[in-house]
Amino acid sequence: MDPREAYRIRVASDPFTIRGKTLFTMTWIEGSKYKSSIFSFDGSRVERLTFTGSERLGRIYDNSFYYVQNREGKDRLIVVEAGKEPRQLFEACNIKKFMPTRDGLLVMAQECADLKSPYYARKVKYKFDGRGLLRTRDSLYYVGEESRKLVSGEFDVVDFSHSGGRTVVVTTEGDDDVGLQDVYDLDLNTGERRKVTDGSGIVLAVALSPLGELAYLGHRKGKAPWASNEVIFPERGRSYLCGNNCGSKVLSDLFDSTTDKLQWTDAIYVVGQIGGDALLFRIDDKPEELTERGMSVRGFDASDELALVYSTPQKPSLLKFHSDYDPNPGVKGLSPINVKVGQIEGWLIEVSKDAPTILFVHGGPHMAYGSAYFVEFQFFASNGFNVAYVNPRGSQGYGEEFAKVCVGDWGGGDMNDLMNFVSHLRDKEGLKGKWGVTGGSYGGFMTNWIVTHSNQFSAAVSERGISNLLSMCGTSDIGFWFNAIESGIDDPWSPEGIRKLMEMSPITYVSRANTPVMLIHGEEDYRCPIEQAEQFFVALKRKGVEAVLVRYQGDGHEHARRGRPENMVDRLEIKLKWFREKLNNNKKEK
Known part of the structure; x- marks a missing residue:
């Protein structure tokens, strides 16, 4: 398999059911561009509804067809009414969600900004990965005969819902620097808001029942990236856990757009995680699993009937509505075997x-590998490499205590779990060849940590990684608070904080490194800025360790999942060449 073939897949997302059909967005790569269009599926027949290759978010409300179309870098909300030509209702730089009210539409969007003028930063949070400098923020608009901005400021609107005569909105205005979120009741006439949530925490999604009762997905545990999310009914004083975590932290490198979703129709529908599985749950009196294990649900809708989009380790994207629709009938990945070493779960292809x-x-550290297709895993397996992946302590999906136990101990127990897994595969599964290691973000941190604390690997590729937790506090969009809390400290710039951050930083131990390292980084990565790779690269070179730094222009932290297509192809090519050379794999590509 060559890299272009690896990315020759089509990915379904964002289903919406109505009158015996589900609309969905299909995304694919064509040359150097992403393309997407809206299709329908009735359980037997697939029909394409839009044709420019730049549409998404298809909906039908009151017999009218709505969708978002991107042209010349701007999003346009389009409506097609029966017997009429398509008509533009609204324009912004990024439209994320829309929903009808009695007289119009509510639209969550980000307006366009002047990108060339000087920028004056006055808040700690002044940039964000994937968005750049925060010249504009996500706002809520009312679009009708007279459109107006309802909720906006130096904060972001995260989600909203309208039902039963009630409107609620989620914003970061309470603590925008950290990004903590609250739910507010919203008066559509005046724009006035009344806070509903108590304490502080995260609200990933919000839903209203047909009668206007509130539920939200999140937690009220403050700054706690490891916390398990629940479905919370504040007016009932109740909450529910879906498996080990409501929502999904199961990773994939598919180029779809997935967000945590909560929907309330006849009951609450939400994705929940158990280990490496992301399942669909229905909550009425109690959470009920609706899907089988061994899959990762990546989207769903219960507006009329139930539809869902899911992935498995063998199949990139499947749409289930009465029957399964497979956009990639010619693609079937190699199946992994599940391997458990004590309490630690992993997989081997x-x-x-x-x-x-x-x-x-994997990254996070509070993410997880599991039952989802990975382009990169199948690419390397097809080219003659065994592929091992594992969820060490700190991973989400095994309970909050398991996720929290790595806090203040990056490179400690989590590394032990990884190395024990490697030893098990060598000793018990009988793998005899050389070993390489790779990872991105926290996985890049762990790759850097491993090469400074072990000589068991013959080559490494560290992507969008972390080498210096202290310098990252002042350069990352979230590092000033995330690095501190993950390191178990209060003040990163106190003597004790500096000492702890440097003790946990791979750069401190670079003199121990001997493993050849390739560092891959996006030039516009604001989460783990490229200076992290730069300083590790320079240190390795000055210590006489073989090292290469690859910089991808135009890419941010998502460079391996939704970067520029030509960069993603190049990335697989250079990683394959590096590991072939260092691990003595002379297998020719299929």
């Missing part, structure tokens, strides 16, 4: 006992 093996380390 084995091609040969004698083949070299690559250990993949």
Whole structure:
């Protein structure tokens, strides 16, 4: 398999059911561009509804067809009424969600800004990965005969819902620097808001029942990236846990757009996580699993009937509505075997006992590998590598205590879990070839940590990684608070904070490194800024360790999942060449 073939897949997302059909968005790569259009599926027949290759978010309200179309870098909300030509209702730089009210539409969007004028930063949070400098924020608009901005400021609107004569909105205005969120009742006439939530925490999604009762997805545990999310009914004083976490932290490198969603029709529908599985739950009197294990649900809708989009390790994207629709009938990935070492769960795609093996380390750290298709895993397996991946302590999906136990101990127990997994595969599964290691974000941190604390790997590729937790506090969009709380400290710039951050930083131990390292980074990564790779690269070179730094222009932290297509192809090519050379894999591409 070559890299272009690896990305020759089509990905379904964002289903919406109505009158015996589900609308959905299909996304694919064509040349150097992402394309997307809206299709319908009735359980047997697929029909394409839009044709420019730049549409998404298809909806039908009151017999009219609505969708978002991107042209010349701007999003346009389009309506097609029966017997009429398409008509533009609203324009912004990024339209994220829309929903009808009695007289118009509510639209969550980000307006366009002047990107060339000087920028004056006055808040700690003044930039954000994927968005750049925060010249404009996500706002809520009312679009009708007279459109107006309802909710806006130096904060973001995160979600909203309208039902039963009630409107609620989620914003970060309470603590925008950290990004903590609250739910507010919203008066559509005046724009006035009344806070509903108590305490502080996260609200990932919000829903109203047909009668206007409120539920939200999140937690009220303050700054706690490891916290398990629940579905909370504040007016009932009740909450429910869906498996081990409501919402999904199961990773994939598919180029779809997934967000945590909560929907209230006849009952509450939400994705919940158990280990590496992301399942659909229905909550009435109690949470009920609606889908089988061994899959990762990436989207759903219960507006009329139930439809869902899911992925498995073998299949990139499947749409279930009465029956399954597979946009990629010719694609079937190699199946992994589940491997457990004590309480630690992992997987192995084995091609040969004698083949070299690559250990993949996920980001987060409070994310997880699991039952989802990975382009990169299948690419390396098809090219003669065993692929190993594992959820060490700190991963989400195994309970909040398991997720929290790595806090203040990055590179400690989590590394032990990884190395024990490697030892198990060598000793118990009989893998005899050389080993490489790779990971992104926290996985890049762990890759850097491993090469400064172990000589068991013959090559490493560190992507969008972390080498210096202290310098990242002043350069990352979230580092000033995230690095502190993950390191178990209050003040990153206190003597004690500086000492702890440097003790946990791979750069401190770079003199121990001997493993050849390739560092890959996006030039516009604001989450783990490229200076993290730069300083590790320079230090490795000055210590005489073989190192290469690859910089991708135009890409941010998502460079491996939704970067520029030409960069993603190049990335797989150079990683394959690096691991082939260092791990003595002479297998020719299929």
